[in-house]
Amino acid sequence: MARSEKEQVLAANAAFYAAFSTSNLAAMDALWSTSRDVAVFHPNWQGIKGRDAVMRSWATILNGNEVTDIRPVGARVILSGKMAMVICEEDLVAVRMIATNIFMDEGGTWRMVHHQATRLPEVVPDPTESKGRKGQRSSGT
């Protein structure tokens, strides 16, 4: 059975995180629109606009050793026409981010036009709950 548009968008979103996790710059490049004004807002970077600058930022990030594994959690899709928004949490090893990903249907393929990720604050454990949770919290802020 043919996949629904929503399933196709979720597959594109999963492919984005797979390229990210495996530091696959060629796969990342193929995911991004070549016909639209693209942008990316990485945490702790200035906003980046234009395909060349966006791809340079991915080269810097994927060639670094900052990320080993990043998985989308709780992805939610809104679709209309040839545009789709996905919001999800990003689970890294010791950090949680939250992201907005925008895709456009380009000739039957959903391609990314925008990604914004923000680091989430640590969840403060409830002091009335059992001890030992503090050790599970990520370090740093």
Next chain:
Amino acid sequence: MARSEKEQVLAANAAFYAAFSTSNLAAMDALWSTSRDVAVFHPNWQGIKGRDAVMRSWATILNGNEVTDIRPVGARVILSGKMAMVICEEDLVAVRMIATNIFMDEGGTWRMVHHQATRLPEVVPDPTESKGRKGQRSSGT
């Protein structure tokens, strides 16, 4: 002459920042979709989903005294069908944020379904440039 769809979206985006700047909770409420699954990702908050929780977050923020003036700068729109994305910088008095705002056309009115804002890092001044710029930088990180 009738406004283009893009102009209507930019007007909705400007109305969002006007409601924010004037701490007008009723105007903020009217801007948000009542028929879609809405979400908001404020800086240093957990991700918030669902209209009731989104509006409670705005009540907290607008009833606080954190923000006096917030202006969108360099807004860029991508539109398709009944969905529109606006990306822009947000100039506050001493801080710059960057935001992704998603609107849906609901019966001829563009209503917000999602907002994500991230604080931008300070721009490090070029030490080869003239002195005195340091005093213009915002404090804190």
